[in-house]
Amino acid sequence: MAGSAGMAALAQDIREALSSQKLDHVWMDTHYVGLQFPDPAHPNTLHWIGAAAGTLGEPLPLEDHDVYCPYSATGNATGELVYAHYGRPEDLQDLRARGVEPAGRLLLVRLGEISFAQKVASAQDFGAQGVLIYPDPADFSQDPHKLGLSSHRAVYGHVHLGTGDPYTPGFPSFNQTQFPPVQSSGLPNIPAQPISADIASLLLRKLQGPVAPQKWQGRLLGSPYHLGPGPGLHLRVNNHRVSTPISNIFGCIEGRSEPDHYVVIGAQRDAWGPGAAKSAVGTAILLELVRTFSSMVSNGFQPRRSLLFISWDGGDFGSVGSTEWLEGYLSVLHLKAVVYVSLDNAVLGDDKFNAKTSPLLISLIENILKQVDSPNRSGQTLYEQVVFNNHSWDAEVIRPLPMDSSAYSFTAFAGVPAVEFSFTEDGQAYPFLHTKDDTYENLHRVLRGRLPAVAQAVAQLAGQLLIRLSHDHLLPLDFGRYGDVVLRHIGSLNEFSGDLKARGLTLQWVYSARGDYIRAAEKLRKEIYSSEESDERLMRMYNVRIMRVEFYFLSQYVSPADSPFRHIFLGRGDHTLGALLDHVRLLRLDSSGDPGAPPSQVTPGLGFQESRFRRQLALLTWTLQGAANALSGDVWNIDNNF
Numbered sequence: 046m047a048g049s050a051g052m053a054a055l056a057q058d059i060r061e062a063l064s065s066q067k068l069d070h071v072w073m074d075t076h077y078v079g080l081q082f083p084d085p086a087h088p089n090t091l092h093w094i095g096a097a098a099g100t101l102g103e104p105l106p107l108e109d110h111d112v113y114c115p116y117s118a119t120g121n122a123t124g125e126l127v128y129a130h131y132g133r134p135e136d137l138q139d140l141r142a143r144g145v146e147p148a149g150r151l152l153l154v155r156l157g158e159i160s161f162a163q164k165v166a167s168a169q170d171f172g173a174q175g176v177l178i179y180p181d182p183a184d185f186s187q188d189p190h191k192l193g194l195s196s197h198r199a200v201y202g203h204v205h206l207g208t209g210d211p212y213t214p215g216f217p218s219f220n221q222t223q224f225p226p227v228q229s230s231g232l233p234n235i236p237a238q239p240i241s242a243d244i245a246s247l248l249l250r251k252l253q254g255p256v257a258p259q260k261w262q263g264r265l266l267g268s269p270y271h272l273g274p275g276p277g278l279h280l281r282v283n284n285h286r287v288s289t290p291i292s293n294i295f296g297c298i299e300g301r302s303e304p305d306h307y308v309v310i311g312a313q314r315d316a317w318g319p320g321a322a323k324s325a326v327g328t329a330i331l332l333e334l335v336r337t338f339s340s341m342v343s344n345g346f347q348p349r350r351s352l353l354f355i356s357w358d359g360g361d362f363g364s365v366g367s368t369e370w371l372e373g374y375l376s377v378l379h380l381k382a383v384v385y386v387s388l389d390n391a392v393l394g395d396d397k398f399n400a401k402t403s404p405l406l407i408s409l410i411e412n413i414l415k416q417v418d419s420p421n422r423s424g425q426t427l428y429e430q431v432v433f434n435n436h437s438w439d440a441e442v443i444r445p446l447p448m449d450s451s452a453y454s455f456t457a458f459a460g461v462p463a464v465e466f467s468f469t470e471d472g473q474a475y476p477f478l479h480t481k482d483d484t485y486e487n488l489h490r491v492l493r494g495r496l497p498a499v500a501q502a503v504a505q506l507a508g509q510l511l512i513r514l515s516h517d518h519l520l521p522l523d524f525g526r527y528g529d530v531v532l533r534h535i536g537s538l539n540e541f542s543g544d545l546k547a548r549g550l551t552l553q554w555v556y557s558a559r560g561d562y563i564r565a566a567e568k569l570r571k572e573i574y575s576s577e578e579s580d581e582r583l584m585r586m587y588n589v590r591i592m593r594v595e596f597y598f599l600s601q602y603v604s605p606a607d608s609p610f611r612h613i614f615l616g617r618g619d620h621t622l623g624a625l626l627d628h629v630r631l632l633r634l635d636s637s638g639d640p641g642a643p644p645s646q647v648t649p650g651l652g653f654q655e656s657r658f659r660r661q662l663a664l665l666t667w668t669l670q671g672a673a674n675a676l677s678g679d680v681w682n683i684d685n686n687f
Contacts, residue, residue: 047315047359047366048080048289055314056292059356062332063296066339068354070297076369079212080289080362081115087283089113089238091177094123094277101279105244108197109481114161114178114237115362116205119282122175122236124150125274128252130261131155132164132178137171143255145272148172151280153248155263156180157474160449161202162363165233175280176237178202179245181263186473192491194476196246199239201317201479203361206617207231207609208454209368212286215606217373227606236282251275291315291358293366296335298342300350300515303585306592307381308514309353309461310334310507311367311451312388313360318481321488324360326496327388330504331356337508348515350383357451360389361479367451371459375605378459379596384514384522385455387465391503392488393478394470395421395495398431401444401452403462403595404526410464411438412521413509420468420498427502446615457610457617460596462522466506468499518578519587524594524676525570528563530614531669534622535559544632548655554666561673569676590678597672602664613668620668625661628653 046052056073063071083089088110093102127145130136132154137147152173154164161178168176180200185193194200205211210218211229240248246265252275262270294314300306312327319325335354338346359365371378384406400410414428422430428438435441446453452463469475475491477483489496513521538552545551569590576583599611600620610616618624631653677683 046317047291047362048287052315052358056294056356056358059314059328059332060294063294063335063354066296066335067343068296068335068339069299071295073292073294074370074373075290075292076210076218076359076366077288077290078210078218078359078362078365078369079286080359080365081117081284081286083110083113084283084285085110089283090279090281091238091240091244092279094279105240105247105278107199107238107244108241109199111481112199112201112239113282113284114165114201114239115203115284116211116232117165117237117282117284118232118234119284120236122151122280122282123277124174126151126153126248126252126276126278127273128153128249128257128261128270129168130257131158132167132176133159134167134170136261137167139258140272141171143272145254145274149174150274151175151177151278153177153179153245155184156200157184160447161237161239162204162206162231162233162448165204165235165237166206166231169233169235173235175235177240177245177248177280178237179240180242180476181245181265182242183263184474185476186470187264192476192487194242194480194482196242198480198482199241199244201239201361203363204233204237205229205231205363206233206448208364208448208451208458209372209609210365211363213372215372215604215609218369230607236280238280238282248275248278291366291369293358293370294356296354298338298348298352300352301347302581303350303588305381306350306383306588307353308348308350308383308386308511309355309455310386310388310511311355311357313364313366313451314356315358315360316483317361317479319484320361321483321485322390322393322475322478323483324389325485326392326488326500327390328356330388330391330500330507333504334508334511338511349518350515352511352515360451363449364451364454368454368458371454375459378461379593382455382459382461383520383592384510385452385461385463386507386510387450387452387463388503388507389451389465390467391465392468392492392496392499393475394473395468395492395499396471397469398427398466399442399444399469400464400466401446401450402464403446403456404530405462405522405524405595406464407439407443407526408523409510409513409521410442413506413513414438414442416509417502417505420495420502427506448617453615456595457612457615458605460593460599460612462595464510466503468503518584519573520591522591522594524591525563525566527594527598527672528559528566531559531562534614534626537626538629541629541632545629550655550658550662552662555662555669558666558669558673561670562676565673565676569678590676594672594676597675598668600664600668601671602668613665619657619661620664622665625658625665628658628661
């Protein structure tokens with residue numbers, strides 16, 4: 046675990062492993078970060094409320110006091126219990142529509158669908174007092190021949206809706222930094238605690254009220270789940286904050302002709318519990334890639350761009366090590382980092398393959414899938430395996446970057462395109478992630494002895510990607526893809542054009558900016574096509590324009606300290622296209638009063654505000670227009686019709 050004596054020894058081992066290879070530079074940086082741990086002297090507790098007012102009744106035994114939610118609010122929460130499915134905003138909206146009010150209550154929610162942090166944030170938005178999170182057997186494999194999670198195991202997960210050290214948002218946690226006294230807006234104000242399926246089943250038996258919808262039913266009771274409310278519960282969370290040194294370890298092979306442009310590959314090194322799938326597989330693949338590229342360099346391979354291999358610390362607290370590094374070098378990274386490849390969560394099964402990625406990398410991933418053999422199907426490439434199930438390969442494989450991946454911060458915070466590859470079980474989650482059962486033996490058994498073959502496929506994918514990105518004269522990033530992304534999002538806005546027109550508002554400027562972006566991308570593609578690849582100066586100029594495309598989609602109108610995830614498509618906050626869409630939906634809500642309308646990031650209870658909408662639309666349009674202008678190159682080449 047981050048901050049432990051075991052981690053200090055492991056960090057030393059990894060540094061020595063990198064130093065023994067043919068790398069140009071090996072170094073380490075240390076950050077002093079605020080991590081939250083359970084208090085062994087005062088463990089977290091859960092009690093029934095006593096019959097007499099203000100008294101505690103019988104305790105509910107939390108079997109393992111090591112299992113907790115880092116960054117939970119500390120203190121007491123008391124209220125009647127309500128079952129809220131996965132705790133998504135739409136689940137809480139549904140609960141309310143069925144006459145069961147989440148406000149003032151303790152919510153019992155299932156693991157899965159969204160992150161722990163999103164569950165707690167939604168509960169807080171709906172006025173809940175606290176959250177209990179449990180693993181329901183229905184969310185894991187029902188195959189009796191497959192391994193399952195023991196019913197007395199609870200699952201660990203942090204609840205900071207963000208990444209990095211939440212006590213220094215937007216600032217790097219180096220020891221000499223003088224911090225303003227701020228906290229991340231993503232820290233919850235209500236307590237949260239993981240519990241086992243056994244404890245959850247005791248709680249579910251006590252619930253009354255309406256029967257839960259069919260889709261909400263799980264597999265813990267022999268009878269249907271009820272929504273509640275149930276008897277009163279008292280949750281006490283005593284976690285405490287500790288200033289902890291964490292260390293990232295770096296190794297670099299310098300590029301020949303563009304050494305100041307880096308292709309970055311990283312893996313989380315720490316884990317709560319044994320962490321075989323969580324961090325050990327990624328770390329093993331990272332070390333193998335270092336060894337392989339080091340050997341290639343000894344045999345004469347010379348990358349054009351620098352390769353940067355990184356072992357991150359503090360990943361299980363919300364990508365703390367990687368985010369702190371990004372915050373430390375934010376002003377230069379978008380000028381230097383070409384792409385980030387994450388090796389986290391690489392092997393969680395062997396049935397399905399997916400890539401969580403920036404749109405810029407989709408075409409390159411397609412090409413590489415055609416070069417790597419499937420670990421499952423003899424004689425087939427990975428590409429042939431994925432199109433076998435779905436002719437639209439990208440619908441089968443491509444996913445957006447989730448906030449709980451280290452790759453997310455690179456793209457949404459720093460504007461560097463990123464990808465994370467994963468093999469998973471078909472339809473079912475790997476049951477042992479974030480538990481004390483995430484051991485090498487269990488991972489090996491879940492994969493039926495196929496762990497080496499699947500890990501090798503990931504290493505080959507990552508290796509091929511690194512070769513292309515570090516060696517191709519022209520960066521293989523598909524800058525035209527964002528035109529399609531904008532079109533898809535504008536399609537969602539289109540259905541509201543009538544409502545907006547009735548108020549004298551128009552989306553014309555967004556269409557115009559998208560048109561400029563597509564024209565700029567097409568013009569650049571034609572320029573590149575008709576140029577000489579041997580012209581080093583020209584190639585470098587093109588590469589500089591291409592590698593900054595992702596950065597162009599970070600809103601320049603919000604502060605990284607207040608809104609760290611500035612990306613207009615992937616980020617969080619009022620500047621994003623998602624927030625604009627949520628705001629526009631309030632037009633229909635205002636007129637229909639429909640409580641079942643999609644929930645949003647907008648402030649509840651305010652309704653549609655025309656001045657706010659105009660500001661959102663203007664800033665979004667100008668971010669998009671700025672991306673089009675930047676892609677056009679020099680100012681005398683920009684063909685805008687303002």
